[in-house]
Amino acid sequence: MQGLLGTTLILLAACSLAAMATAAFRVPALLGYLSVGVVLGPSVIGVIAPGETLSFLSELGVALLLFMIGLEFSLGDFWLARRTVLMAGALQMIAVAPPLILVLMWLGQPGQSAALLGTAAAMSSTALVSRQLADQGELTTRHGRSAIAVLVFQDLASVPLLALLAIWARGESPKIEHVLLEVFGVLLLFAAAALASRRLLHGLLGWVARRGHEESFVLVSLCVVVAAAAAAHAVGVSAALGAFLAGMVLGESDFRHHMESHLRPFRDVLSGVFFVTIGLQLDAAQILSAPLAVLAWLVVLVPVKILLNTLALRATRLSALDAWRTGIALGHGGEFALLLLGTVLQQHLIPATVVQPMLVALVLSMALAPLLIRHHDVLARFLSRTGGVIQPPQAEEVEIAAQTTRYRDHVIVCGAGELGLPVSEILRHAGVAHLLLEADAQKVEAARAAGAPVFHGDASRPDTLLAAGLTHAHLVVLTFAHAQQALRIAQAIAERRPALTLWVSCRSTTAADAFRAMPNVRVYQQSFAAAIGLAEQVMSTLGMSTELIEGRISAMRRRLDSSRFPGSS
Template sequence: MHGFFGELVIILTASAVVLAIFHRFRLPPTLGYLATGLLIGPGALGLIGNREAVQSLAEFGVVFLLFSLGLEFSLSRLLAMRRLVFGLGGAQVLICTLAFMGMGLALGVEPRLALLMAAVLALSSTAVVTRELARAGELYARHGQLGIAVLLFQDLAAVLFLILIPALANEGDGLPMMLAMTLAKGTLLFAFLIGVGKWVLPRVFFEVAKTHSEELFVLAALLVALLAALLTETFGLSMTLGAFIAGMMLGESHFRHRIEIEIRPFRDVLLGIFFVSVGMLLVPADLLDRWPAVLGLTAGMLLFKTTLVAMLGRWLGEDRLTSWRAGLLLAQGGEFAFALLAVAGSYGMVEPAQVAVVAASVVLSMALTPLIVRHNGRIAAFLVRDRNPGPTAPVDLVDVSSITAELSGHVIICGYGRVGQAVGRILSREGVEFAAVDEDPVRVQEALLGGERVFYGDARRPALLHALGITRARLVVVSFTDHRHSLAIVRAVRERAADLPILVRTVDDRHRETLKQAGATAVVPETFEASLTLASHVLALLDFPMERVQQSVQGVREERYSVLRGYFHGQRSRITDVEGQELDVRHAVPLPEKARAVGRRLADLDLAKVGAEVRNVRRDGAGELDPLPGLVLEAGDVVVLFGTASQVENAERRLLGG
């Protein structure tokens, strides 16, 4: 095999091997791709010769990165958090950019390049920070909210920098005029594309969705992203700007979730190739000669950005511990640094040798980020000399033990997806205490905000089972679909509680005997239960004399269906059924200080107009409140919504920004 396709096979093979190793050590995939590029690039094994072709393919990865970011960008959330976003976020980006630019100018770097490198270093990693915060259950903690606010503004700043790069690449004397023209063109295109997204695209995607063709839907989404990118490039702006605006256009529609799911495979693979191409820019031999500069820049960036955000947090009235924790979250460089460098390289602004030290420093800081985020509470407590930092993550076993210490005779639910949540709701209705554990951080965070006793972690861990009170429990329910996962949990439970009943849910009964031999008390196959339901209807239609039994079963089912509908969605949850109809979901919405709903009655918000229902409202110090029409919402309340994905999204916009 020769040429580019042979090199593509090498890239994919090396990426698969390296990512498997990084996954074992729980390191971010981004770093795995960067390490792959460094390994197979010209600075190490030299397996890739046609770097131009790889760069061309990698550009599509940047386009889909910005498209995905636009899908997730929430204008209503931005408005609700505007004080923190524009105050804390704006000050952080402005001061960091000026400080790093001043440093570059002092070292003799030309102004255009100094500004570019300063912008690169001012941004943090949205992908890594949000993932680690979700994994630690700290997305909605105060320091997590401060970090998210700054990241929101950084996303806007990154788009602005992308607009300015073509103007900065102009070597003529009319730079101010060029900057003004570029901003004007960017503003006009933004307004035009937003208009198209509001009035044209929803109708187009509605017609596409009516065909029930997955291929046509995927093609339409890809086409929108690429056409928007082509339009902005035609006007002399960055393709990535068009992709971001296209994502924003579709992010306001109820097709957002499906689009995100459908394009994820394309985005992840192409984005992986992009990071591999960035890794190929790093030459270990050159970096060995410059390692003091790399370490110095990395340390300086971490210390300066942490201290700056902490000081700004204190300026806004936050306490010392929260301010330092937020600063630690944002200390690193981010993936947008590579996007900016790639776009600048396409305009000939930078050479690979010029970006080596900066790129290596960003990579090193991102490698340290998971460790810093996981222990941000302890590090901040040390910095402020606080010997009692409190729990830093819901998977802290001491924290889990303290929360479940009062439980006895409770039920432990392993797996809190749709089935696990249905079991939990029935137990709650009957007054039975339970504790649940799940491995989806998004689902756990949603359930925690909804007031449920759910923990993030691996139920196969003996220490976690002990912390959940396995020796005091009355029953264990295992609701995972993967029989190997369920089998491992059954064995772990049985080693510590020989007589504890274990109920296991499976898809079918193929592994029933294996699970029973491992110690499962009962195995409930879904297909078998479905066949029982169908059989009861068949017998009823055939006039069998079972009216009293059938009426009783039917009455229970009718009563339970309304209770079982809707679930907290996770990273991989489906929001539509096999026919494309939207499923009911539950979604917890925390209210920031500037949210539109704060100070208003539920009746004034008229959420029923968008089809959503308020299931409950949780308030610190007051617990769960009945969602009565006269209830006045306060900052910090968590509103649990119920409805289809689009109804819940519309209701969330009403709560946050109108």
């Protein structure tokens, strides 16, 4: 008991330090957890060794991780974008996996291990890419939509891969009929889970949620994950795959976000244990003795994969610039690949001398991914110019240019969301010539239904702004929630029309200061405007006169303007 407590204390302390360090350097936490496993494992200090307890906790962590990935997978969104998903995703997998498989076979790997390693290398991190693109405000851009489409296909492709791994782990020969039978079993399990979800789980979760017992909801949610994993294991399917399918089924329910917020702490802790157990199995001496193997895999996972991704996406009629952006965003390894390789390593299905360098390179590529995605635009433009590619106009830009030839001295409103649409309505009733640019197809439809002059286009592309008449515009209004996206657009506009007036709506003081440093940019800070409006309503409720309220508000505006307080310019 004393030894177990001491081991737990060391593990928790090391993981805490690793989590803080990775957060400080803005790299994925899994890099820190793997490092903890390597350092504390048998190959370095030897404080902790793989055991049944850690193995069980890591399996539970994997189940929770894949359940959460399944929750984020929307069957409805997949069906709406099925053509894009199937075309872009299939082309990416075909362009990346087969060449890697052939090279591995040429290097002497058996067919089944080459297939597993090559396909695993083709996958990217759904969580990492979607989070980084969301932070940058690029999920609705053309390259953002393409990246998500490829990632959705990769999530679906993991089903036969996990089925193949389950067959292989049982010592059976992974023939095509065995794989098809396993996939058929998975589909039956998915159908049963969907039926149980509609008839049983939705009712149970609804009943618990209505009673407001948070602890009960957390425990029931954990029961759902474990039950799905146990059911899958009972029918001979991967437990992690069962949890993933359960997440997909419940991803369409009203409880998706509720479950996600409650289970996230458990997922983070237990999936951290999984990454630690992978680190425990890595032999530091063996890795250090084969740096060229690690470097070779890193080259495959980043530059080679970026190139193959880009070539595949060009075949989907994506522009060279957007194809490079998407290819760079996907140029790294993913969680499914870690799961596959970790399982292979645990069950000794492929020699450790082959798997370990790839695992290390996989983790390093994921550590590089946020940096690459953050600077993908600069890299993509450089690579496009290096390749001597002349960017053809997109179909959307051609359509916008054709319909806006009559516009002169107009206002371009970028974004048709909760700010852009009301601004458009007021301008329309005032008789001001204007148009809206919006990349999100659903928002475009909603704006058209409201009678707004909206065009489907990505305002972060300078060519789209030029097609919308930037050369003849009177001013531009940016209404994006993401400051980085708005800042990139503002800089692009300043390069082409330095004297053009630009109004920017932003939320944070930091963003407001960045925009104020630019000439001809006027800032509307939402928090300041909301504070002024709220204070006005409070004073009105207290019975103050209109004259007194207006005087107080005007005095506040003047004071804030003179001190350059976040608010107005």
